[in-house]
Amino acid sequence: MPSTDEELVARSMGGDLDSFNQLVLRWERPIYALAYRVIGREEDARDVAQETFLRAFRALKGFKGQAKFSSWLYRITLNLCRDWIRREKRTPVAQAPEGVDIIELAGETTPAESIENLVARHELGRAVGKAMSMLPEEQRTAIILKEYHGLTFQEIADLLDCPLSTVKTRLYQGLTVLRKQLREAGVESTFGK
Amino acid sequence: MCDRQEQLIGFLYNELGPADTHAFRQHLDACGECRDELSDLRATRGQIAAWTPPEPDLGFHLVRGAAAAPAPPPARVFGISPAWGLAAAAILVMAIGAAIANLEVRVGSGEGLVIRTGWGRTLASGAATQSADTGVQPVDWKQQAQQLDQRLREIEQVLARDRAGSVQNAAASGMSEEDVLQRVRDVVGRSETRQQRMLAAGLAGITRDFNAQRRIDLAAIDQGFMRLQNTSGAEARQARELVQKMNRYMSTSLQTK
Numbered sequence: 001m002p003s004t005d006e007e008l009v010a011r012s013m014g015g016d017l018d019s020f021n022q023l024v025l026r027w028e029r030p031i032y033a034l035a036y037r038v039i040g041r042e043e044d045a046r047d048v049a050q051e052t053f054l055r056a057f058r059a060l061k062g063f064k065g066q067a068k069f070s071s072w073l074y075r076i077t078l079n080l081c082r083d084w085i086r087r088e089k090r091t092p093v094a095q096a097p098e099g100v101d102i103i104e105l106a107g108e109t110t111p112a113e114s115i116e117n118l119v120a121r122h123e124l125g126r127a128v129g130k131a132m133s134m135l136p137e138e139q140r141t142a143i144i145l146k147e148y149h150g151l152t153f154q155e156i157a158d159l160l161d162c163p164l165s166t167v168k169t170r171l172y173q174g175l176t177v178l179r180k181q182l183r184e185a186g187v188e189s190t191f192g193k
Numbered sequence: 194m195c196d197r198q199e200q201l202i203g204f205l206y207n208e209l210g211p212a213d214t215h216a217f218r219q220h221l222d223a224c225g226e227c228r229d230e231l232s233d234l235r236a237t238r239g240q241i242a243a244w245t246p247p248e249p250d251l252g253f254h255l256v257r258g259a260a261a262a263p264a265p266p267p268a269r270v271f272g273i274s275p276a277w278g279l280a281a282a283a284i285l286v287m288a289i290g291a292a293i294a295n296l297e298v299r300v301g302s303g304e305g306l307v308i309r310t311g312w313g314r315t316l317a318s319g320a321a322t323q324s325a326d327t328g329v330q331p332v333d334w335k336q337q338a339q340q341l342d343q344r345l346r347e348i349e350q351v352l353a354r355d356r357a358g359s360v361q362n363a364a365a366s367g368m369s370e371e372d373v374l375q376r377v378r379d380v381v382g383r384s385e386t387r388q389q390r391m392l393a394a395g396l397a398g399i400t401r402d403f404n405a406q407r408r409i410d411l412a413a414i415d416q417g418f419m420r421l422q423n424t425s426g427a428e429a430r431q432a433r434e435l436v437q438k439m440n441r442y443m444s445t446s447l448q449t450k
Contacts, residue, residue: 001267008333021254038248045246050253057255106262121243128244146206168202179237187240 005069013060020060024053027070030149035039037144038081040133048084052077067158074149075159078141085137106107124187139174140166195226205234341395345388350386 003011003022011019036045041150055076056063063072132140141160145151151159156167197220203209204217221228 017255017257024253024255028253032249032251033246037244042249043248046249046251049251053253053255124240124243125245128241132241132244143241147238153203153206165199168199171206172202173199175234175237178241179233182237182240 006065009060009063009065009069010052012057013063020057023069027073028053030070031073032073033148034077034144035081037148038078038137038141039084040129044084048077048080051080053076055080071151071155071159074145078159082137127182127185127187128178131185132176134181135174135177139170139177142170143174143178146171195224197224197227201227201230201234205231205238262410337395337399341391344391348384348388352380 003019005023008019008023012023028049032045032049035048035052036042039045052073056073059076063069067075086172087181132143135143137158142156145156145159146153153164154166157164160167197217200209200213200217204214209217221231253285416441
């Protein structure tokens with residue numbers, strides 16, 4: 001039975017590097033995905049993710065366990081993303097391939113999904129990434145944490161240090177702007193209905 | 194515009210309590226605007242799910258020491274004292290000299306440029322090649338040492354015979370002890386002189402052979418470079434001829450057109 005985050009954290013605090021590396025293995029993809037969606041650049045997101053784990057390890061002694069380990073990692077990641085955005089002084093850029101590689105996509109198809117549907121999904125993903133990059137940082141972060149990481153309103157409020165109602169407002173406003181932009185981009189809502 | 198955004202978002206994400214959920218359901222039955230809004234937001238959520246990040250090869254792994262506080266400037270792992278440095282340099286020079294002494298540069302068809310040092314060659318093959326090329330016999334240290342040893346034994350035997358004969362002659366002829374000792378000294382002195390001469394001759398032979406070997410190697414290096422230059426020159430000439438042929442062909446083709 002795999003160890004829980006709390007068990008691995010406890011062992012890591014005792015100097016067990018292998019346990020910490022298990023945590024890294026468990027969380028590196030979600031952390032990278034969060035960084036990528038917030039700042040929109042592959043290489044920079046990778047750097048942010050790496051730095052997140054490095055900082056987490058160095059600050060492990062200060063982790064008291066009030067929050068979940070994942071929330072603690074998210075907070076470090078978001079702080080690093082915020083630093084990156086300030087440093088770069090620019091809005092995130094949604095990177096997406098210009099063309100869709102049909103052969104590559106064919107490898108991702110499942111029996112339930114046709115290649116046409118898959119191409120449409122990739123096109124939609126690109127449009128969503130572009131629309132997300134135009135949102136204000138607070139709204140974008142709230143939507144990312146809710147939609148892709150499944151955090152509760154309260155967890156988002158704790159992470160962003162803002163009231164619960166603010167989280168809900170950011171989510172509502174962000175979703176409304178996204179819907180408008182996707183509609184303007186001519187994206188048909190064929191998914192999720 | 195219905196002012197129930199917070200409840201709408203709570204309902205959308207299924208984060209309302211049971212009582213609030215029930216109340217909002219009742220509101221939806223009565224409010225077409227909220228129903229449309231909810232439908233649109235659900236559709237937008239469905240679209241958002243299509244945005245996936247790339248799949249990088251992450252594989253982060255912390256290693257001991259790397260995650261610690263910034264490390265001080267790297268200390269010298271090991272130092273080389275001037276004496277050791279000089280010794281190492283001397284060994285390096287000797288090694289290079291030994292390698293160059295048997296350097297072979299060859300440009301052969303199909304082989305390309307071959308540069309080989311003496312490390313890879315055995316004495317027998319090297320000696321055979323050099324004897325065939327130049328007629329100079331290679332130095333055989335072992336044989337020379339044996340010859341020298343043999344010669345020394347012969348000298349010792351002659352000396353012993355001389356000494357015995359001298360003593361017997363002295364006794365027979367009634368020579369004084371001093372005369373006998375003087376004669377022995379003379380014999381020993383002559384023997385030592387002979388040995389010194391032989392040793393000097395041996396050393397001279399070794400030096401001569403060494404110089405001959407060096408000249409052979411230098412000549413081989415020169416020949417190798419000459420062959421290399423000739424080959425490069427031939428290739429350049431061929432390339433030039435090819436370009437000239439192409440020029441002629443192009444000009445002929447243009448004239449015919």
